Amino acid sequence: MSTIPGNKVAVIGGGGNVGAATAFALIARGVPTEVLVVDVVDKAAQGQALDISDASFMMPGTCRKASFKEAGQADVIIVTAGARQQPGEPRSNLIDRNYTIIKSIMDSLQPIKSTAKILMVSNPVDVLTHIAQKTSGLPRQQVIGSGTYLDTGRLRNALSEITSVSPSSIHAYMLGEHGDNQFTGWSSARIGGRPLLDHPKLQGVDLESINYKISRKAYEIIEAKGSTYFGIGMCASTIAEALLNNTSQVFPIVNYVEGFGCYMSWPAAIGSDGVEQSFDVKLDGEETKKLKIAIDAIKEVCDKYQ
Template sequence: MTSTPKQKVAVIGGGGNVGASTAFALIAKGVPAEVLIVDLSEQAALGQALDISDASFTMPGTCRQASFQEAGQADVIIITAGARQKPNEPRSNLIDRNYTIIKSIMDSLQPIKSTSKILLISNPVDVLTHIAQTTSGLPRAQVIGSGTYLDSGRLRNALSDITGVSPTSIHAYMLGEHGDNQFTGWSSARIGGLPLLDHPKLKGMDLESINQRIAHKAYEIIEAKGSTYYGIGMCAAIIAEALLNNTSQVFPLTHYVEGLGCYMSWPAAIGSSGVEQSFDVKLDAAETKKLEVAVKAIKEVCAKYN
């Protein structure tokens, strides 16, 4: 490279599998940005940065290790760091530990550039996105999470296998909480402009079995190889690219939904200013009940971290 790209994307926790996969996806996709690898383990950050930089010689992006202070001045700051749930550990304990981690990261990034966008990947992503916004000082529109984007991708892949239609031509979302209370918006799903459930290959299909397959895919991967990182790494890179390039693409992301009064996973258009539009998805009665359950669960946890 004869010059360093002007735009910067910082990956916090870049020494780990998810962070490194995200950084590599940014380079491999040809995103014209300087990718900054930041981690408490400086040795891990250096190793990942050196390795990923070897993949950048034919690409417009570059990659290097950086400090937290440098990361605070990035255009997009991706948070992949966080505590993992221990065996038999209550979810409340995990959130408490992650609150401490996220707050420490936000303190280390200060002063954060006023136009930066923060993208949370760490789980539980809906609650941690709320915490990141309150501790970063940035406007709500500039702090988002990966939400159910990966889950929705898994859903589209499964529906593609059933219908024989490309996943990119299937418009269906997993909604609500990224977790136990997520649900499929079947009534709003479309394929070729028609209701998805009108497709002949979905007639009589056990929809709940599809939901269960999506919900358990991560566990299947974790059981086989220990953790998931390539799928979410690519999703994070795609979201970051949309923020940098001001594409106004719609993703099912964790963002603050004014009408529901909380951070949750819901379709939104994003661009250089963060969230540009949040969409009113039409739900049937059963789906509305599931939404209410998800919103209640998220609000109850977030109320402890205001």
């Protein structure tokens, strides 16, 4: 029998595509943790846990089905459960349907471990992170969302194809909101220490076209196969690993930014205590206008769920 790791990561909604992809990514990435698969459909959770556990025999992590009460005592709680986004449906339409689900989940997790970190993945993630913090009772720095991390990865992949530079060496972010109001921080983007837009292969490139394609990619995937899960599963597992290992890595995640007075997708360093610091990103005039639109849209909805 393999040794069970000392820390735990619970995946709520683990019986579904996103939850299963997240749980599998934690095992496949070699994260030394006990992955708890939790779902209101007990049989689905059991099936996913058994299947994923078959992939763990060469890895330091383990995987099993668990209850909501057990999940409440995990070190990191990843919430992927929620109403599914339909083809062509704006993420904002999901709010009322998901509010009841998230509140029920937080109630079922009680009492939640005081040092636990909650990572929201369910959409619309900026607003649902706000709701999760309010209903969980945990401090703001311990409740975060996956935000525009996946969108940023899509952006860097697209830029890599144009510049022939590794995505990991391109420092550019999608910001503001994980949704229709997200935008690219072009003016702060860098590559090799120089402004990204100075790169010769980006001269004359339609930047708005790139931004639009990135913001619409999820809809394209949903139209083709019903939902997205591999990309977000990898992103969620990476964030969870950073929380467990106290790496202080910077991610464009949903976090409460004091200067703007709301939860939003913004670069922040995270570690074992959750958000360690949020960063001041320099924007030009047009980007500042887009940021305000995103913030106003998030606040307008969050004000309804205080």
